[in-house]
Amino acid sequence: MQPAISAVYTQESRAVLATLIRLLGDFDLAEEALQEAFRAALEQWPKQGLPDNPRAWLVSAGRFTVIDALRRRARFEPLDLDRHDAGSEDPTLEDPESVEDDRLRLIFTCCHPALSAEVQVALTLREVCGLTTEAIASAFLTPAPTLAQRIVRAKAKIRDARIPYEVPGPDTLIERLDAVLRVIYLVYNEGYSASSGDDLMRADLAAEAIRLGRLLVQLLPQPEALGLLALMLLHDARSAARSSPEGALILLSEQDRTLWNTAQIAEGAALVERALRASSRGALPGSYCLQAAIAAVHAQSPSSDATDWQEITGLYAVLLQVEPTPVVALNHAVALAMRDGPAAGLSAVDALLSGGALDSYRLAHAVRADLLRQLGRNDEARVAYERTLALTQQAAEQNFIQQRLAALAAG
Incomplete structure (x- = not known):
């Protein structure tokens, strides 16, 4: 049972945490609830068996354990119990679509404009994706204790300012989109570049970023959201050919293109066309759209020699105007x-x-x-x-x- 519980933790812990944050309204309480939930799972699942819906079980166990603890503490010190207890009977817990969207809600919360751009990314990588503070600090070339303090302060600011745990409305959604796109792409790159963690974790990060990209496109099919999803799909389509069975790096020009995922390439190329058509007339396409267009040229070339380098050079020249x-x-x-x-x-x-x-x-x-x-x-x-x-x-x-x-x- 221990391997099964470990697998559930790997697959579900961040989704459980995101839902607990929504229900409890507090990062620290949600993290405490997550720990209590898995402690209970270690005690009960070996006796009772794996539940049909491990995620819902963990959310319920963690939430009620923390709420009971808050009630006991309320006898001795004043607590805003109503705030944390309000979601105890929340019907959205049984709504798979709502629970699935919790991580998207959490990203928008972590990317709130009240937080600095660097903290937005660090907080999302820590809370949504579960990267260690040390791994994030290494990516930012920042001492781990310094980054840890920034994350602690950011969570306190979200709590004290009661920043809403929600996807913003239409009036503010587009202006906050850039930060969310940046975070999702950094999550994907963390998986794609293989800079930390084991192979399974890295694959999960890339898959998670693509899933979040799909959710974002459903929510807001703006050109850059379409472009980012296309870019991730096109890069990910080549993942099986990037290294040998022994783990040796294989350059793009030398990859076995029969290993590329043709379905993902077709989907990504269609998204590129859709994104470019949706771009404003008279304006240059955005960075993600142009990067995806470049990736599509590579992915659709039958061989390295047949690659249209004239087209790629021209696209990079335009990208340099957009992102110099x-x-x-x-x-x-x-x-x-x-x-x-x-x-x-x-x-x-x-x-x-x-x-x-x-x-x-x-x-x-x-x-x-x-x-x-x-x-x-x-x-x-x-x-x-x-x-x-x-x-x-x-x-x-x-x-x-x-x-x-x-x-x-x-x-």
Whole structure:
């Protein structure tokens, strides 16, 4: 029974927490209730068996345990018991659609404009997705104790200001959409980039982000929401081909395209067309729409050689107008290299690195190393690969770079 309970925790704990936050109106009480619920499960499920609906069982057990504790405490100190007890008979607990939407409600709560952008993302990754404070702090290059204090203060602000646990109305929904899209994409990237946790957790994170993207499109089919869902689906469609059975990294150009998920590619491409049609006339498409359009060109190409690099280069040029960041410029440089040759790409990459903004960005040095290798400038390529290796934390990427260095050494 212990493995079964562990599997339920992995699959359901964040959904249970989101519903408990809605019913109890307090992050800390909900987290306490979640712990009590699984403690009760460990005691009762081995004797009674796994319930038909583990999520509903856990929500009920956690909620009533905390409410009983609050009632006992109310004998000794004044408590706002009515606030926490109001949802004790909430009929939406039996409404699967309402319970499924709780995580979307929670994202909008965590992305409330009263919180800073960094805290919005950190709080959502912690509360909605269950990432550890340490993993989030590493992603933000922030000391874990500092980030933990920010999360604690954010939860207190939500509680004290009584920020509503709800999806905002039409008047404020669109203006808060950007933060929610950013958070969902960061959740997806946490799963896609494999920077923390085991393989199952990472796959669950990517699947969760796509599920949340679908919910958001149902709620608000705006172009950028459509574009984000398309982008995630198109990237995820290639997941089975990204690494070998031994875990070795496989570049896009070398992937077995028969392993790509054609149904997801078709869905993603259709969403791209829908998003571009829905974009405002006379205005440039948004960042997610353009990134999805680029991903669609890759995904629909029958082979690496058949990729339309002219189209991709043009799309990156438009994206640079919408999002003029060094990372987008780096991707544009890669497209230039594929269209015009490695010398043209290297010139663009060197210009970017000379500005200093990408000096600590491992992929910039990886691109430069590969272009130098293609040009036969092996000594310079070796230095660039070594710089990349020093900046890389993921084992699969480290192994790939070491293989490149070994190949250079072998001549």
